[in-house]
Amino acid sequence: MMKSGTKKERFFYPEDRVIEKPFNWKQLLRLLNYLRPYLKTLIPKAIVAMAVSTAVRLIIPIIIGVYAFDRAISGKNYSLLYWLVALTALLYGLSFVSNWYRIRTTNQLGQFVIHDLRERLFNHIQYLSHRFFDSRSAGSILVRVINDVNSMQDLFTNGVINTLMDVVTLIGIFVILFVLSPPLAVAVLLVIPLIFFISTKLRRSIRRSWQKVRMKMSKLNSHLNESIQGIRVTQSFTQERENRAYFNGVNTENFLAWQEASKKNAMFRPFVDLSNAVGSAILIWFGVFLIHRNSIEMGTFVSFSFYLGMFWGPISRLGQVYNQLLVAMASSERIFEFLDEQPSVPNKKNGVSMKNIRGTIDFDGVEFSYDASRKALKGITFHIPAGETWALVGHTGSGKTTIANLISRFYDVTAGHVCFDGVDVRNIDLRELRASVGTVIQETYVFSGTIMDNIRFGKPDASDGEVIQAAKAIGADAFIQRLPDGYLTEVEERGNILSVGERQLLSFARALLSNPKILILDEATASIDTETEAVIQTALKQLLEGRTSIIIAHRLSTIRDSDQIVVLNEGDIMEKGNHQELMNLKGRYFDLVLSQYNALDGVS
Ligand SMILES: Nc1ncnc2c1ncn2[C@@H]1O[C@H](COP(=O)(O)OP(=O)(O)OP(=O)(O)O)[C@@H](O)[C@H]1O
Known part of the structure; x- marks a missing residue:
């Protein structure tokens, strides 16, 4: 009987791709350099759109809480209320347009950067010498030009501008909450560590599980590819049974990895709901207490509940950006490794022309x-x-x-x-x-x-x-x-x-x-x-x-x-x-x- 060790060697597909790498400032700056061509075109447009949509989002809860509730409704000033409704509708319209424009420009920005990076990488690889290709399979080069470049798309599409937007939104919310009511602000912010835990730790654990699924899937693909390509040889040597046993093994690994990932995934939504529930409970309990003591007005309470709903998005996205960064570190390291590779056969500057070569x-x-x-x-x-x-x-x-x-x-x-x-x-x-x-x-x-x-x-x-x-x-x-x-x-x-x-x-x-x-x-x-x-x-x-x-x-x-x-x-x-x-x-x-x-x- 064949030893299992020998069997493994026959179908060996290295899983050497590190998915995440520690954060590295130098590398990030080098990556951000790819944004440079767009500093005067897309980036300012995206920033203006981002600033408008963020400002609108921050203002609306105050208009509804402080002005509509406390001034117009409490003061029975219905003409003011009509104006406020019109203003809110207008602002929502503005927010819609600026958001649409922001998403469009950031997507374009991401696509442009990915396009440039891929073009640069391909051009560079084309001029590398035979020694480079001797030591690498075509598949591993393909993975870098396609997958590694793709995995940075998120960072450039959503990462840069959206991070800025989320930071501005969070700071804006904190400032407004503390201006409206410092004690209620402190109480409501108690929920932040929970949100933070879910959006970083839990999310990362889920993401890693999905990455494991993808790695198993790519192993499955490699084996499938080799099996189909080499099917004539396999059949002539009657190796189908060996092949099937190995395929079943990889298929089961893929299934188990998927099961683990989906189990973790199932925990995510309930945890999000839990954090919302805890936040709302604190707000209602302490908010009502403060209203009773006349420390805050009803409108402030309403504004707070709006802002509470706005926490989740930015904090969760910021946690995600960090994860994206770690993935981008690993991918960009692999891309830069290729870009830094110099042809082992360099072309001499001002080399001798051979247009009229005799041919000795x-x-x-x-x-x-x-x-x-x-x-x-x-x-x-x-x-x-x-x-x-x-x-x-x-x-x-x-x-x-x-x-x-x-x-x-x-x-x-x-x-x-x-x-x-x-x-x-x-x-x-x-x-x-x-x-x-x-x-x-x-x-x-x-x-x-x-x-x-x-x-x-x-x-x-x-x-x-x-x-x-x-x-x-x-x-x-x-x-x-x-x-x-x-x-x-x-x-x-x-x-x-x-x-x-x-x-x-x-x-x-x-x-x-x-x-x-x-x-x-x-x-x-x-x-x-x-x-x-x-x-x-x-x-x-x-x-x-x-x-x-x-x-x-x-x-x-x-x-x-x-x-x-x-x-x-x-x-x-x-x-x-x-x-x-x-x-x-x-x-x-x-x-x-x-x-x-x-x-x-x-x-x-
Ligand atoms: N890319 C490579 N990397 C490492 N060793 C190599 C490489 N290409 C060839 N060799 C080795 O260099 C030696 C000479 O190989 P070469 O291809 O020149 O032989 P050849 O006379 O053309 O053979 P054939 O008649 O089989 O084509 C061989 O021992 C071979 O194993």
């Missing part, structure tokens, strides 16, 4: 390590004259792709130099460098869009005619014509409707159209059948014409005509020469060729 490539004592523990390249030196085609061969893991990665400067060398036309790639403008190097890799990425768009990817201004010409030259036209809408067929992300070989042809056409001076074909013909290969061998000749090319291939038949073949072994060059020279040498290359022919003989 030099490796001079190049060493490279992906991680400190082992070297992927151990001192490689070669000189590729412009326009030549070189092939890299060698066992899996011998460093072929690494050489290609260094030519495109996806990584920087650990020691030595990589030069184009004698200029170290670190001194060349990165955009121009990458524009000069075209790469066709085995796992061609197909973007959602039409076939036409996908070929046009490397040269967005190419005309339809140019695209079709490139596809024809590479022998891709035939299969494209067979698709339902030809060049206008929509291919989903990752191009599931295309075979691996077809995707490969697409990327050849893409490379031909972008017309790079240096071309790297990394195992590019591996998934193409021999018949198609014959077609594209001819096309390849055209593709390689006038460019410096590096072909990485396991299938040695594709590289026979290369000017030079470099045989790599564990990050070192073992042999170098053209096909005939290396065959005469009867060394590693000879063995490789022989073993491939023997394998083919065995098949036939």
Whole structure:
């Protein structure tokens, strides 16, 4: 029987996301900086709207209590009462408009800030180097750009302006209560600690429980996603039962977390009612006592009951803002961590222009390590004259792709130099460098869009005619014509409707159209059948014409005509020469060729 520990490892989804972080002033200021573009536009509008609605809310209880009750009704001054009713209606109207305007502007403000932040984050991530993506899954990056940014929406929409409004309202209420009747004010304020407890402690505990539910839910999602994506492998290895057991486990965890959260949630409303009841009891008991003693008038009592109802909202929201802040601290820390990440391959300011590159490539004592523990390249030196085609061969893991990665400067060398036309790639403008190097890799990425768009990817201004010409030259036209809408067929992300070989042809056409001076074909013909290969061998000749090319291939038949073949072994060059020279040498290359022919003989 399989040990449960092994089982857990198979489906491991880290729950490393800390939901809350302690309050940090510096980080808050950095966050608030995102409000800066709106300091002269939306923020003043929101503040004016907020001030008007707060003032109206504070005034109305006095008009009703002190003026309507004590002056107009007690004094039987009915014309005053009519005026007061009209005034109150007007003020409520004003409050309605200003509130609507405040909510609209604060929502806009929140959306703008989130939009800016997300745009900035995405832009920044786009320019980060391969090393960054090596150590992170696409999912974890996605979570930061979507969820972490989203979780700050509340803070920017409701947090900033509403906090100001709530603070002003609370101070206003306190001042008015103490002016109206200090003893009754003290008595009524006794309820505040209870409200505070509910709105912070209880609410936070409820919120954490819901967060736990969300985390379990996301674990469930991850597993579901993996299960569906890998269903073919699961079924072929008959692992459905294992899968189901794990899914049931996570599903139950999710259910239990939900049960706990809803139990706590159920306590919230009764506690709110309790605090209202306690407040009203104090007001009635002590208020009536004070009326009896003629210390306050009826109107003051009425105003107090209005204000008592107004406590709950601001205090509760202020408690919530604090919680929002703690969540924003955690999310913003993760966002800033990405924003502070500098590309490990920096673009040099005023780098050398490569617009008229000839295309010589030099490796001079190049060493490279992906991680400190082992070297992927151990001192490689070669000189590729412009326009030549070189092939890299060698066992899996011998460093072929690494050489290609260094030519495109996806990584920087650990020691030595990589030069184009004698200029170290670190001194060349990165955009121009990458524009000069075209790469066709085995796992061609197909973007959602039409076939036409996908070929046009490397040269967005190419005309339809140019695209079709490139596809024809590479022998891709035939299969494209067979698709339902030809060049206008929509291919989903990752191009599931295309075979691996077809995707490969697409990327050849893409490379031909972008017309790079240096071309790297990394195992590019591996998934193409021999018949198609014959077609594209001819096309390849055209593709390689006038460019410096590096072909990485396991299938040695594709590289026979290369000017030079470099045989790599564990990050070192073992042999170098053209096909005939290396065959005469009867060394590693000879063995490789022989073993491939023997394998083919065995098949036939
Ligand atoms: N992103 C990476 N992070 C860490 N190590 C890596 C990374 N990419 C490759 N390696 C390691 O570097 C070594 C060289 O890998 P490279 O991809 O250059 O081999 P290759 O000759 O192209 O192999 P293949 O023929 O299988 O494509 C291997 O040992 C590999 O495990």
